[in-house]
Amino acid sequence: MHPAYSVIFFTTASGAGYGLLALLGVLTPFGLLPPGAWFALTALALALALITGGLLSSTLHLTHPERAWRAVSQWRSSWLSREGVLALATYVPAGLFGLAVLLEAPGGLVAALGVTGALLALATVHATSMIYASLRAVRQWNSRWVPPVYLVLALMTGALLLAALQGLWGGGWRGLGGVATALAAAGWLVKAAYWRAIDAQAPRHGVGSATGLDRLGPVHLLEKPHTEENFLMRELGYQVARAHAAKLRRIAHAALFALPLLLSLAGLALPALAVLAVPSAAVGVLVERWLFFAEARHTAMLYYGAAA
Numbered sequence: 001m002h003p004a005y006s007v008i009f010f011t012t013a014s015g016a017g018y019g020l021l022a023l024l025g026v027l028t029p030f031g032l033l034p035p036g037a038w039f040a041l042t043a044l045a046l047a048l049a050l051i052t053g054g055l056l057s058s059t060l061h062l063t064h065p066e067r068a069w070r071a072v073s074q075w076r077s078s079w080l081s082r083e084g085v086l087a088l089a090t091y092v093p094a095g096l097f098g099l100a101v102l103l104e105a106p107g108g109l110v111a112a113l114g115v116t117g118a119l120l121a122l123a124t125v126h127a128t129s130m131i132y133a134s135l136r137a138v139r140q141w142n143s144r145w146v147p148p149v150y151l152v153l154a155l156m157t158g159a160l161l162l163a164a165l166q167g168l169w170g171g172g173w174r175g176l177g178g179v180a181t182a183l184a185a186a187g188w189l190v191k192a193a194y195w196r197a198i199d200a201q202a203p204r205h206g207v208g209s210a211t212g213l214d215r216l217g218p219v220h221l222l223e224k225p226h227t228e229e230n231f232l233m234r235e236l237g238y239q240v241a242r243a244h245a246a247k248l249r250r251i252a253h254a255a256l257f258a259l260p261l262l263l264s265l266a267g268l269a270l271p272a273l274a275v276l277a278v279p280s281a282a283v284g285v286l287v288e289r290w291l292f293f294a295e296a297r298h299t300a301m302l303y304y305g306a307a308a
Contacts, residue, residue: 001138002238003293006060011128012157012285014054014087015150018121019158020047021094023179025114025121028097029107032173033162037101039169043162044098048091055087079134083127090124093117125154132292139204140296145194152190153288156183157281160260164278167271177274181264188257191288195249198295210302224304236298245295248287256284 024043027033033040072088075081097113099105129150132141159180166172207221208214226233260277267274 001293001296001298002235003290006057008286008289008293010054010058011150012054012282012289013050013057015125015128015154016157016161016285017047017050017052017054018090018125019154019156020161021051021090021158022118022121022155023158023162025094025097025116025118027162027173027176028101029111029114032176034166034169034171037104039165039172040101041098042169043165044094044101046161046165047158048094051087051090079127079130083124083131086120086124086127090117090120093120122151122154125150137299138296139201139299140198140292143194143197145190145197148190149187149194152183152187153285156180156187156260157285159183160264160274160277160281163264163267163271163274167267167274170271174268174271177264177267177271180274180277181261181268184257184261184264188253188261191252191257205299205302207302210299226304232300233304237301237304238294240291240294245291248291252284252288252291254284255280256288260284 020043024033024040024047028040033043071078072081072084075085093113093116097110097117100110100113126147129147132138133143133146136142159176163176163180166176206214206219208219211219213219229237259280263273263277263280267277
């Protein structure tokens with residue numbers, strides 16, 4: 001699949017924003033973050049900026065961005081619509097949470113709004129993952145590992161951002177670095193399991209089963225249906241060399257998981273070091289998400305002569 005940069009930015013930036021929002025909503029009521037309202041409000045502003053920036057960038061992938069609002073009308077059958085509805089709904093408890101923190105509202109109200117925002121944030125990330133996981137035509141996406149990958153990477157990048165803010169701010173629960181470390185390790189395990197799963201899985205279709213002609217015998221393409229590249233071939237027929245993909249996977253292993261994990265561990269002793277994990281993870285998650293699209297193979301390409 002052609003890696004659209006607007007969608008890559010959306011899934012990574014908004015994912016980190018939703019992860020940050022979820023952790024903020026859960027940890028703030030327990031007093032585990034630096035004291036005072038301004039830390040929570042700063043973290044909330046960063047989370048909403050990432051979420052909003054990502055959502056706006058996703059509309060650039062549309063032919064008619066001005067019609068993006070219509071996507072939410074099909075929520076009964078479309079994961080894309082459900083994602084849109086959940087994304088919009090998340091702003092309500094998130095905004096009220098910020099107001100409650102600013103006005104020093106009772107702890108029970110802050111906790112209720114924080115947890116509600118956290119649940120909606122994670123539900124939005126899950127809906128985003130299901131847009132891809134529900135597509136049977138793309139074997140690498142139609143996997144039980146895709147939702148866990150999206151969820152754990154959102155929480156991991158959000159935790160790295162929160163730990164970095166705490167390192168710059170000072171104070172608060174020292175165990176936050178341990179949470180970031182644990183999520184980095186969990187993300188590494190889940191993503192490695194995803195890569196192993198798609199590498200080991202046999203192709204589901206060849207040109208014979210895709211056309212339904214395999215019952216007649218071996219099927220071969222006599223002539224390509226187009227003399228030049230068309231829209232489907234550009235969007236669904238992107239090819240990345242195996243050696244190139246392997247190199248990018250190593251970069252993702254190092255930048256997204258190994259370095260942030262080590263820096264988060266070091267941040268337990270010196271919290272300011274947690275800041276360095278953020279640029280490394282940012283590079284790594286962009287590489288990981290680019291590969292998520294580039295390594296995917298759409299069954300439709302069998303009609304254009306692609307190998308199984």
